[in-house]
Amino acid sequence: MPYLTTEKKANIFAxxxxxxxxxxxxxxxxxxxxERISSISKHLQQNKKDHSTQRGLMQLxxxxxxLLAYMQKHNLQGYRALIEKLGLRK
Known part of the structure; x- marks a missing residue:
């Protein structure tokens, strides 16, 4: 079962x-x-020795x-709103 369905992707983009x-x-x-990072993080909590997926997570x-650095440089207000919406930095 895919972690992201077409409907879920469309919802994220919308x-x-x-x-x-x-x-x-x-x-x-x-x-x-x-969304991909959170999905992979859940996978790695159950499969602690999956090192190739852990490497992929670090790449993501x-x-x-x-991407966040680019957005911060070009659109600071949008960056702050997105950080708040996604709950990234605390």
């Missing part, structure tokens, strides 16, 4: 990107990577970090 077809917006990309965290 919520964060403005519409279900706006997959290129930086907010939608960050939200999608965050780095990708999200780069």
């Amino acid at each position: 919520t964060h990107g403005g519409s279900a077809t706006n997959t290129g917006s930086i907010e939608a990309q960050i939200a999608m990577v965050t 965290v780095g990708q999200r970090k780069r």
